[in-house]
Amino acid sequence: MTRRSWRALGVVMCVLAWGGGLPPSAEACSGPVCDLGGIVPPTAGAAVPANVPALVIVPSLFQSMDAGSVHLRTAEGTDVAAGITQSAHGSAVVAPAAPLVPGAAYRLEGDSPCPYGPDTLGVTFTASEPLPLPGATGLLEAGPEQQGNVYVIGGATCAVETRGSSLRLRFTPAPELVPFLPWVHWTVEVDGKPWASAPHGSLGPTGELAVTTRLKYTRDLLWLYTVCEVLPEAGQPQDMGLEPGRHVATLRPVLEHLDPPLPSVEVPFELTCPKKSTEPDPVPNDEGCSQAGGGLTALGLFATLQLWRRRARGVRSA
Numbered sequence: 001m002t003r004r005s006w007r008a009l010g011v012v013m014c015v016l017a018w019g020g021g022l023p024p025s026a027e028a029c030s031g032p033v034c035d036l037g038g039i040v041p042p043t044a045g046a047a048v049p050a051n052v053p054a055l056v057i058v059p060s061l062f063q064s065m066d067a068g069s070v071h072l073r074t075a076e077g078t079d080v081a082a083g084i085t086q087s088a089h090g091s092a093v094v095a096p097a098a099p100l101v102p103g104a105a106y107r108l109e110g111d112s113p114c115p116y117g118p119d120t121l122g123v124t125f126t127a128s129e130p131l132p133l134p135g136a137t138g139l140l141e142a143g144p145e146q147q148g149n150v151y152v153i154g155g156a157t158c159a160v161e162t163r164g165s166s167l168r169l170r171f172t173p174a175p176e177l178v179p180f181l182p183w184v185h186w187t188v189e190v191d192g193k194p195w196a197s198a199p200h201g202s203l204g205p206t207g208e209l210a211v212t213t214r215l216k217y218t219r220d221l222l223w224l225y226t227v228c229e230v231l232p233e234a235g236q237p238q239d240m241g242l243e244p245g246r247h248v249a250t251l252r253p254v255l256e257h258l259d260p261p262l263p264s265v266e267v268p269f270e271l272t273c274p275k276k277s278t279e280p281d282p283v284p285n286d287e288g289c290s291q292a293g294g295g296l297t298a299l300g301l302f303a304t305l306q307l308w309r310r311r312a313r314g315v316r317s318a
Helices: 003-017 178-183 291-317
Strands: 047-049 055-057 071-074 082-086 092-096 105-111 120-128 138-142 146-152 160-173 184-190 193-198 223-230 245-255 265-271
Touching: 055 105, 055 178, 138 245, 138 265, 146 223, 160 245, 160 265, 178 184, 223 265
Parallel strands: 047 120
Antiparallel strands: 055 092, 071 105, 082 092, 105 120, 138 160, 146 160, 160 223, 184 193, 184 245, 245 265
């Protein structure tokens, strides 16, 4: 089958996967085979520190880069000596054998793994002056807990409404890390167990989550939650989240080929379930009567009966 035929087939499969020809079901929440292009940090024409430990090509959705197809070349087309490997999330990592030359233009490219769209993923950039390599990661904080509706992955529409609590982690990158963020991928652990991950370039300069795809990464990197109540009418979630209670979140960054590696940062947090009221439902004023009201009515009835009896005795005496 030719590449053009694969592209046509890929378009049809994406339409079907998004509900164009399939009935609603859990399988419908699987996303397309791949998207129309990949993310290549940095953007075209950007300046890259000449001493960047490694460059990265992030593939399109649900795909992996073929490291053998990746090349780093000068603007004139000369190959630059570099080690090329495949890394987390299917990305291709390119580690130059020597620092780049400040002021020189380079081209990083590789074959697109997507069967339709552009044949090549690539970007042209310019090497800037070297920058101090980061030794610190930054600050991680836990935002306030929010109780109420929690929307989690599940169902044909990829979102199921539940009841529970959640919070967002707030990350502030160290200033020396900010210029190198495009080449960092991330993992969050809770109590030492994997919770969520995000590919290279996912966090922006202020620590915000700039790139997220719920179809592939069903947990947002910086969002923690627990499901306390499943609503039958809303559907069954695929993931109940964390157990209620106290936990410790750890954010682990990986800047490719940095030696020594970046340290992880952590923060304690707590998630609790909303308390259910133990008070009985109040009785409306127009239905039933209170104990005090009932007692007053009985006393009034008793007094009326006594009055009738006295009147009856008076009539008989006459």
